[in-house]
Structure formats: structure tokens, C-alpha cells
Amino acid sequence: MTVMVRPQALADFTVREFKMLIDGQWTNGAEGRVLERSSPAHGQVVSRYQAATATDAHRAIAAARRAFDDGPWPRLKGAERAALINKAADLMEGRADELARLDTLESGKPISQAKGEIAGAVDIWRYAAALARDLHGESYNTLGDGTLGVVLREPIGVVSIITPWNFPFLIVSQKLPFALAAGCTAVVKPSELTSASTLVLGEILMDAGLPPGVVNILVGTGAEVGAPMTLHADVDMISFTGSTLVGKLTMTNAAQTLKKVSLELGGKNPQIVFPDANLDEFIDAAVFGGFFNAGECCNAGSRLILHRSIADEVVSRISEVAKAVRTGDPLDPATQVGAIITPQHLAKIEKYLAEASGDGATLALGGGALDLGLGQFMSPTILSNVRPEMAVAREEVFGPVLSVLTFETLEEATTIANSIDYGLSAGVWSANMDNCLTIGRRVRAGTVWMNTFMDGAPELPFGGYRQSGLGRELGRHAVEDYAETKTLNIHIGPRTGWWMPR
Numbered sequence: 001m002t003v004m005v006r007p008q009a010l011a012d013f014t015v016r017e018f019k020m021l022i023d024g025q026w027t028n029g030a031e032g033r034v035l036e037r038s039s040p041a042h043g044q045v046v047s048r049y050q051a052a053t054a055t056d057a058h059r060a061i062a063a064a065r066r067a068f069d070d071g072p073w074p075r076l077k078g079a080e081r082a083a084l085i086n087k088a089a090d091l092m093e094g095r096a097d098e099l100a101r102l103d104t105l106e107s108g109k110p111i112s113q114a115k116g117e118i119a120g121a122v123d124i125w126r127y128a129a130a131l132a133r134d135l136h137g138e139s140y141n142t143l144g145d146g147t148l149g150v151v152l153r154e155p156i157g158v159v160s161i162i163t164p165w166n167f168p169f170l171i172v173s174q175k176l177p178f179a180l181a182a183g184c185t186a187v188v189k190p191s192e193l194t195s196a197s198t199l200v201l202g203e204i205l206m207d208a209g210l211p212p213g214v215v216n217i218l219v220g221t222g223a224e225v226g227a228p229m230t231l232h233a234d235v236d237m238i239s240f241t242g243s244t245l246v247g248k249l250t251m252t253n254a255a256q257t258l259k260k261v262s263l264e265l266g267g268k269n270p271q272i273v274f275p276d277a278n279l280d281e282f283i284d285a286a287v288f289g290g291f292f293n294a295g296e297c298c299n300a301g302s303r304l305i306l307h308r309s310i311a312d313e314v315v316s317r318i319s320e321v322a323k324a325v326r327t328g329d330p331l332d333p334a335t336q337v338g339a340i341i342t343p344q345h346l347a348k349i350e351k352y353l354a355e356a357s358g359d360g361a362t363l364a365l366g367g368g369a370l371d372l373g374l375g376q377f378m379s380p381t382i383l384s385n386v387r388p389e390m391a392v393a394r395e396e397v398f399g400p401v402l403s404v405l406t407f408e409t410l411e412e413a414t415t416i417a418n419s420i421d422y423g424l425s426a427g428v429w430s431a432n433m434d435n436c437l438t439i440g441r442r443v444r445a446g447t448v449w450m451n452t453f454m455d456g457a458p459e460l461p462f463g464g465y466r467q468s469g470l471g472r473e474l475g476r477h478a479v480e481d482y483a484e485t486k487t488l489n490i491h492i493g494p495r496t497g498w499w500m501p502r
């Protein structure tokens, strides 16, 4: 049985009301429509937004364009941009509890985890501030006496930033500070389900002194607001995180005007475990990798690929630990697994489980919705006897569900790991570094963890192979991603004529 933490109704609660941020002004939408978000854990309305439309998106893009073409931001010294980004990081730190609570109320994630995400995000803003001072090009003094070559890095221009609901503040923080560090301006659209913390970020940036129009924030649906942000000719680049399906649509839209795209999409990440692995360590990482953020995580370690000789023991030990995972009210500081984002999403997860049972998988633990009186929750679930061709082994379930597959040889483990369309991340567990390094080199994934799982740092690039995305976020080159390259080819001395040699 799962350890359940029943949610308490939100007493004396004041619903937060938000406007949209366009050109430095907090404004209503063109149509004056309102969107509401209810807490997925408490079933109560927690936020109310002005809903943006395509008209608002076009106003925001025009403001970002003006701020880029005529405003001071792209022309500031790197040190000046760094100072403002650092000031914003300080203000974020001061409002960390408020930001964490908003993310918890709207996404259903545990408050202790949300606090960790805000602290991680602040660290990323500070890292980006440091990089703002280091964006530089190259020079070539090797082209002969008559030529000097200078390669400039210039901000790419207006960036559309579109983010999902699973890590609202963290994901915008993997994009926006680097775009700002490069000197770009931006239009940001968070998921309509979890927009509050991004709007508070807008308040913070205004308080830090960001010039009007540099960052504009819209709340609205993907179809109404996201699509114009990917199509408009005045947008130079799109940075998108979300489903592979919408990522492909984004790329198709971007192709109409050949915008640069950076895509961070889905994952179905394997954890490959050899018999000589430290199983105590792995079992903790398996539970964490599968149930952290209720499995609503592109990096979830949702495919366990276990050596056949240890599979039964490992499944039974993971099940024991998973039973002790506290699931329920995300506002309770002891909760480890919170609510599922929407009832529709919960139904989608349950459909995957029903299909898997029909295909011959065995339910080792959990298996469905948990009735906690309020909101929507799901018990941590483990499926064994999963075969590589089943949908639950190949597709992103995005729920607290671990699928267990088995292997005999390293080659077989690698083949199973690489047999799907995704390639975001992977884990390998073995006391033998030869196993770890061979898997690390053969698995087609953007990150491979060895004897650990889902660790990260702003210094380490993040992104996917194949249908998990395009480009890398974070790391020392993250600012360059938001920059164009320009060549200055400089002639020195008298010209050598083309048609009349001198």
C-alpha cells in the first residue's frame, strides 16, 4: 500500500490575479477573456489570468522587435547585462518561497521539491550572468599581410520561448537568462496550466530594471498564442520545451521563415543495471528516477533494463521502497509524490497501464488512481515482464510508472536501449568501469549517468539525440546558442585589382 497524505482544502485562500506583460506594461488581453487554473491537488481555483490571443502575441512580438532594433539592451556591455541578471537572481532568491508555492499550487509538485527547483534556477541565472561577460568571437591574423579576419558573435534577435507545465520556473530559467545574456529580447509563453511563477519572474525582471519590451510574457493556449509565436516573421529563433509532437509542428512553422529552433522534447530513458552494481544505491535511484515529479519528467528513468539474473530481486526491493514513498498533498513538506497535472492526463496514464496489461505485462506494484478526497493522484506503479515492442516501453507515459525489461548481454542491453525513437538520457550501473564506459559510448542519448541518476549542474549541457530534440541547453556554450556569427573581412593596404593586376 502507498503511504498517502490526504490534501487539506485551502482555507482563507486568495486567488492570485495576473495580467500579461507587454512592452513593460501589465495589460489586459485584446478580448478581455479570463483563464483560470485550479490546483490539481486541491481542486480549487488558485490563479486567474488575462487570456492572450494572436493579437496580443503580435503586439508582444512588435514590442520585442522594437526593444531589439532600437532599445539599449543588445548594446549594453556584457558586464551591464550580467549585473542586471545577477540583480534579478537576488530578487528571485528573496521571493523563493512565493515562487515555489505558486509552482506547487499549479503543477501539484511537492513543496520541498519546488523549493529545490527555485534554488537551482537562481543558480542557473547566476551562471548565465557570468557567461554574459564571456561571449566573444575570434580573430584571424594568419590570412596574409593584406587581410585581417574578425568573427563577431551578435545576439540573434527576438526569441520566442515556449515552456511546458512540468517544471514551470526551472525550464524558463534554462532558456531566458542565456537569451538575455546574449543581448536578445524575448516573448515568453508558459503553459496555460502553470503560468504564475513565470509572471512573477516578469515582475522581478521589471523590478531589476530590465528595459521595456525586452521580456514580454503571455498566458494562452498553444494553438492561440504559441502558434503565432512560431510563425511570425519578426521572430528570429524559437526555444521550445514540450512534447515531440508539438516540437515537430514548431519546426514546421519555423521553416516558413527559416528561424533557428532549439527543441527539448520527450524521453523514454533507460537505466541499465549489471549484476555487479551496488544495488542499494541503484534501488534508491530507480525509485527517484521513476517517481520524482510523479514521473511527469522528460528525464524520468522510466525503462529499467535489468540483467536477468537480478531482475526478480531488484523488482521486489524497488516495490518495497516504493510503498514507503509518501504520495499526496504537495503542500505537506514530507510529501514526495504530488498530484497528476489534469484529470485528462491521469486518464492517459491509466490507458497505457490497461494496454500494457492486455499485452502481457505484470503489475508488480500500484496500478491506478488514488482517491485522496481532493484532486487527482496516482500510486507509484511498477510493470514487470515488459517487452521492448510494447507501447509502455517505447512511449512517454509521463506518470509514476516504471517498466521493467531484462537482458543477458551488454550488446542486448544496448540494442534495447537504442531501439526507440527517443534519446534524451540514460543511466548505467556497474562496478566495472568497462561496462559503464562501453554503454556510455554506445547508447545514443544526450546525457549518460554512471552509477547515479538525474544529477545535473548549469555547467553541463542538456538535450537530446534523435526525436528527443535539437540543440543543447546549459553549459558554457548556452549563450552562444542565442548568437549569430558575423565575419568582418578587413583589407589592409593597397588593393590587388581583379581585372588589372598591379
Ligand code: NDP
Pocket (backbone or CB within 6 Å): 162, 163, 164, 165, 166, 189, 190, 191, 192, 193, 220, 221, 222, 223, 225, 226, 227, 230, 241, 242, 243, 244, 246, 247, 249, 250, 264, 265, 266, 267, 297, 298, 396, 397, 398
Ligand atoms: P505540449 O507539447 O502540448 O505543450 C508544451 C508547450 O507548447 C505548452 O506551452 C503548450 O501550450 C505549447 N503548445 C501547444 N501547442 C502548440 C502549438 N501549436 N504551437 C506552439 N506552442 C504550442 O505538451 P502537453 O502539455 O500537451 O503534454 C503532452 C505530452 O507531452 C505529455 O504527456 C508528455 O508526454 C510530453 N511533455 C514533455 C515535456 C518535456 O519536458 N519534454 C513537457 C511537457 C509535456 P498550452 O499547453 O498552454 O496549450
